[in-house]
Amino acid sequence: MLAEVGQFALILALLLALVQSAAPLWGAHRGDGVLMAVGRQAALLQAVFIVLAFGALAWSYVTCDFSVQLVAEHSHTSQPVAYRFAATWGSHEGSMLLWVLILAIYGAGVAFFGGTLRETLQARVLGVQGVIGAAFLGFLLFTSNPFLRLSPAPVEGTELNPLLQDPGLVFHPPLLYLGYVGFSVAFCFAVAALIEGRVDAAWARWVRPWVLAAWIPLTAGITLGSAWAYYELGWGGWWFWDPVENASLMPWLLGTALLHSALVLERRGALVSWTILLAILTFSLSLVGTFLVRSGILTSVHAFAVDPKRGVYILGILAVTTGLSLALYAWRAPAIRTGALFQPLSREGGVTLNNLFLTALTATVFLGTFSPVIIEMVNNDKISVGPPYYAKTFAPLAIPLLALVVFGPMLNWKKDEARKALVRLRIPLIVAGVVLAAALPFGGLKGIATAGGLALATWLIVGSVWILGRRWWSGRAYLGRSILTTPRSIVGLVVAHAGLGLLTLGITGVTSWESDKVLNMKVGESVAFAGRTLTLTDYALTEGPNYQAKTARFAVKGPTGAYDLRSEKRWFPSAQSQTTEAGIRVGPLGNLYVSIGEESDAGVIVRLWNHPLIVWIWIGGFAMAAGGAVSLSDRRLRVGAAVKTQPLVQPVPAE
Amino acid sequence: MKRLLFILPVVGFVGLLAVFFLGLGRDPRALPSVFIGKPLPAFATAPLRPGDTGLASTDFQKGEPALLNVFASWCGPCRVEHPVLMRLRQEGVVIHGLDWKEDAPAGLKWLTERGDPYVRAGNDPTGRTGIEFGVAGVPETFVIDKQGRVRYRHVGALTPEDWDQKIGPLMEQLRKES
Numbered sequence: 001m002l003a004e005v006g007q008f009a010l011i012l013a014l015l016l017a018l019v020q021s022a023a024p025l026w027g028a029h030r031g032d033g034v035l036m037a038v039g040r041q042a043a044l045l046q047a048v049f050i051v052l053a054f055g056a057l058a059w060s061y062v063t064c065d066f067s068v069q070l071v072a073e074h075s076h077t078s079q080p081v082a083y084r085f086a087a088t089w090g091s092h093e094g095s096m097l098l099w100v101l102i103l104a105i106y107g108a109g110v111a112f113f114g115g116t117l118r119e120t121l122q123a124r125v126l127g128v129q130g131v132i133g134a135a136f137l138g139f140l141l142f143t144s145n146p147f148l149r150l151s152p153a154p155v156e157g158t159e160l161n162p163l164l165q166d167p168g169l170v171f172h173p174p175l176l177y178l179g180y181v182g183f184s185v186a187f188c189f190a191v192a193a194l195i196e197g198r199v200d201a202a203w204a205r206w207v208r209p210w211v212l213a214a215w216i217p218l219t220a221g222i223t224l225g226s227a228w229a230y231y232e233l234g235w236g237g238w239w240f241w242d243p244v245e246n247a248s249l250m251p252w253l254l255g256t257a258l259l260h261s262a263l264v265l266e267r268r269g270a271l272v273s274w275t276i277l278l279a280i281l282t283f284s285l286s287l288v289g290t291f292l293v294r295s296g297i298l299t300s301v302h303a304f305a306v307d308p309k310r311g312v313y314i315l316g317i318l319a320v321t322t323g324l325s326l327a328l329y330a331w332r333a334p335a336i337r338t339g340a341l342f343q344p345l346s347r348e349g350g351v352t353l354n355n356l357f358l359t360a361l362t363a364t365v366f367l368g369t370f371s372p373v374i375i376e377m378v379n380n381d382k383i384s385v386g387p388p389y390y391a392k393t394f395a396p397l398a399i400p401l402l403a404l405v406v407f408g409p410m411l412n413w414k415k416d417e418a419r420k421a422l423v424r425l426r427i428p429l430i431v432a433g434v435v436l437a438a439a440l441p442f443g444g445l446k447g448i449a450t451a452g453g454l455a456l457a458t459w460l461i462v463g464s465v466w467i468l469g470r471r472w473w474s475g476r477a478y479l480g481r482s483i484l485t486t487p488r489s490i491v492g493l494v495v496a497h498a499g500l501g502l503l504t505l506g507i508t509g510v511t512s513w514e515s516d517k518v519l520n521m522k523v524g525e526s527v528a529f530a531g532r533t534l535t536l537t538d539y540a541l542t543e544g545p546n547y548q549a550k551t552a553r554f555a556v557k558g559p560t561g562a563y564d565l566r567s568e569k570r571w572f573p574s575a576q577s578q579t580t581e582a583g584i585r586v587g588p589l590g591n592l593y594v595s596i597g598e599e600s601d602a603g604v605i606v607r608l609w610n611h612p613l614i615v616w617i618w619i620g621g622f623a624m625a626a627g628g629a630v631s632l633s634d635r636r637l638r639v640g641a642a643v644k645t646q647p648l649v650q651p652v653p654a655e
Numbered sequence: 656m657k658r659l660l661f662i663l664p665v666v667g668f669v670g671l672l673a674v675f676f677l678g679l680g681r682d683p684r685a686l687p688s689v690f691i692g693k694p695l696p697a698f699a700t701a702p703l704r705p706g707d708t709g710l711a712s713t714d715f716q717k718g719e720p721a722l723l724n725v726f727a728s729w730c731g732p733c734r735v736e737h738p739v740l741m742r743l744r745q746e747g748v749v750i751h752g753l754d755w756k757e758d759a760p761a762g763l764k765w766l767t768e769r770g771d772p773y774v775r776a777g778n779d780p781t782g783r784t785g786i787e788f789g790v791a792g793v794p795e796t797f798v799i800d801k802q803g804r805v806r807y808r809h810v811g812a813l814t815p816e817d818w819d820q821k822i823g824p825l826m827e828q829l830r831k832e833s
Contacts, residue, residue: 277664284668297678311679319672326665333661373678576731598756600781 003068006056007147010097013049013104014137016042020107020130024123025195036123040111043126046133047108054101057146058088067153070094070146076159076574078546086170087160092294092310093146095173099290100136102174102181107133110185117202124192125185132184135317143310159546159575168228172221176248179218180286183255185210186262187283190276191325194332199265199272207279208262209632215255216628222248223621231582236516236593236609238617241390246369247289250362254282257358260351260408268413269339270348274355276336277329284322285362291318297373343415350408357401364393402456402504405497406463428466432459446512453508460501464494492631499623502616509590509613516610522603530610532558532592534565539604547572549581552596552604560587567596567606586615690805695723695797696787700777703754703762710751710777716803720829721749722822723797724773724813725785727757728765730793732812739813740772748826752776755785755793798822800829 020042027035057070061084066072074087074094089098107129114122140146189207193199225248230238239245258278261271291297295311342348368385410424422429435458439451467490475482517529526535538553549568556563565583572578582595590612597605690696695712702709715721724740726733740750752773754762759778766776779785788797791810798807807825809817 273661281664291675295675295679297675312676315672315675315679318675322668323665323672326668330658330662330665334658370674374674377674377677576734578729 002056002060002065003147003149006053006060007145009049009053009056010137010141010147013046013053013100014134014141016046016049017130017134017137020046021127021134022130023127024130025127028120028123028127031120033119036119039123039126039130040114043104043107043111043129047104050097050101050104053147054088054097057094057097058085061085061088064157065153066155066157067149067151068146069148069150072150072154072157074160075157076546077156078574079159079165080545082167082170083160083165086164089173090160090164090169091146093140093144095177096136096140096144097146098174099177099181100133100140102177103129103133103136103184106182106185110188114206117206118200121192121196121203124195125188128188128191129184132188132317132321135320139310139313139317143313156574159572162547162570162572162575162577162579163232166228166232168224168232172224172228175217175221175224179214179216179221179255180248180251180289182210182214182217183251183258183279183283183286185214186258186279187321187325190279191328193276193336194325194328197332197335199276199336201269204262204266204269207275208259208266211255211259211262211279212628212632215252215259216625216632218248218252218255219628220622220625222252223618223625226621227618230614231584232579236582236595236607236611238510238614241368241385241387243369244289244293246365247285247292250365250369251282251285251289253358253362253365254278254285257355257362258282260354260358264348264351265339268342268348270342271352271355272339273329273333273336276333278355280322280325280329284318284325287314287318287322290314292369340414342413345411345418345421346415347408347411347413350404350411353404354401354408357397357404361394361397361401364390364397368393399452399456402460402500405500406459406466409464409467409493409497424470425463425466427469428459428463431462432456450508450512453504453512457501457505457508460504461498464497464501467494488634489631492627492629492634494627495630496624496627499620499627501620502623503620506613506616506618506620509616510611513590513612514610517608519606519608520600520602520604521606525603527606527608529608530592532556534594534608536604536606537564542568544570546574550596550599550604552583552594552606554583554594556585556592558592565592565594567594569596588615589613591615690788691808692804692806694802694804695799698784698787700753700779700784701759703752703759703766703776703778704771705759705763707776710753710775712803714751714775715799716801717749718801719749720801720806720826721751721774721799722826723751723753723799725753725755725790725793725795725797726762727755727793728761729757733794736794736812736814737769737772739815739818741770742815743818744772749774753785754778755790756780756782796822798825798829801832 020039023035023042024039027033027037027039057068060068060071061075062081064071064075064077064084066075070091070093074091075084079087087094089095107126110122110125110129114125117125186207189203189210193203222245225245226238229240230236258275261275261278264271265275291311291314294314297311368389371385406425406428407421411421432455436451436455439454440447442451468486471486471490472479472482515530517527519527521527521536523536523539526533528534533556535555536552537555538551540551542549542551547570549570551566551568554565554567556565563585565585566581567583568581570579570581580595580597582593584594585592590610591614593609593611595607597607599605695715697712699711700709715723722743744750750772752775754765754776756779758780762776762778766773777784782790788805789808794812796809796813797805798809800806806829807822809822813822
């Protein structure tokens, strides 16, 4: 019964999406207020019905209704209830339902909060949103229906892939989708602006918070995914350049570019058509990611069940949305008035440079991800692109970008002088120089890279915090007040940029000083590793709720005291698969990572890793997301704060 | 001229779309083996079934094309392809098995419980032999011709479609080769 309710709710949502894609666009064209209001209602109702459908599926999972095929395929009564719930989005169909759910919630957000927008603009945004919603609801209903029944219903279901039974799964996909789908709002605004043929202040004020609202969860989701891969996959790495990881990194890189160019557009009215293009491309890359994961065009550890038919459908959606919007761009964008002029050395200039680097980085990842497909097509060679490619192409572009990050916020809008800017940055320059000089004498050629990485991290952290330092120093007579009156957008900027510094610190630490060791151990044996002594104290069979495990316990004595670590090899009988749970001691200076492998007469294989500073990679990533959140809470950015009559270009005092 | 710059994105996108569309049909998992066309490396393994002779590279030069199936009882997809192997055995296809990365009793239990499709079956508890001919994971199936040369490598579970469309016709062709 419940599954049928969900099914009908989805069908109704599809019909509403069709209404939403026609009525407001036509209404805006004709100036018909009633039709435009219909669009708003359709968006809100559509969200209600999709919430209903999602709830129906989630409830079927939680109550183990195995007469629903999808539930029978991904749930098991012995599976803990949190993972039964999370299994709702653990399959292709369920995750697509989550996709349209988030899309509908964003659409409802535009309909609900968009009262201050020009009515025709809001209507056109909703209309474009409706088209995307209808396309994906159609995809869901016609190729991936989550509510298919299974008759007779099995007594027991097939378990969810045990790798996915982890708190990481509960949050990782929803966060990523909030990001991917969130960029659809910027996309809809861009297409609406192209249809209208103009970009005004309200447009610019609206786009940036929405981009930020998508960028924050995407940043957090990618960081979480990296941490999850680190502790769950048992390979001891934090980034693998896997096609699906790249699929999330590409929209992130371009979304970061969009975040910065939207800032320039909002403050100075410049970079208009470039921002529109970025908005289109960022969401298109999210769609490309969806295509990549679900079409089977590339192999990956995360790919869903491969079905070329679905691939063709998503490719169709991609062709229509991106193709039409880019065609519209080619036709209308040249007519959109370009904004204010600026000198090359200015904050606008800094953002332009940032955008160039980020776009180049995106192109690098894109080529790395898709060159196996292209090369095979050209000369039938199978190639695989791995970390060496990215070390040669990504790093040389990322390092200068990181060095430039500190300059941008220190530059004045419109024009600036190099000498004055350097004077403003003398303290961070000196500190980073001291770190470089202190670190250089250690080690040879590798030591230079390490010292450079440490200096870069210092430069980023000190240089970002220095923005606050300068601000508060000049207002030191009223220190309390000048701290309290610091706009949150500036605090957010500082936190996010410093987070990038922490990330750099972590990457430098782990790539420079990582060490590992593989050996056979028997109970009672000890090994000295990275300044610590490990003893295998126990190796035994243990039982979990839905798995059996071989558990190895280690006693570790190290410079930070004595502690125990546990690593498990879990066997999930109903899923017929095995996972490795690594034992990890997390510390600010470094992690000790232990994972066990196969057994033999010589004992059990034990892999040990020492990962110096690695935890700062994730702290940095979350700091960036937190910085975004602080910035989003700024009053000036609050959604709906736009004033209709404001001129596009307004003088902004240099900070 | 400036207008051209605005048209560039859509032109590039159409090209990309074509690549994606053409790329859809291909199988990204079809990995060529470095041994394609070359003789199997010489190897000899312990028997999986007690009292048997095990599996060696010389078993493949018997004037009949054969399949070499690498499997393990701990592997999920092996379960999926097992009925296909049983059917092929009944149809008279010569299949040799290599039990990969587990001890013989576990593999033997698998065969006694589910049926034994193999003419010869070897045991490779350390995975050494598998590495010799480039096994990356289980299941993998190699098509070996009459002279003992590797002609095709199939990664992943063998489905009835794989047999009907690729491997079956290939075996037929190899049978006709002198």
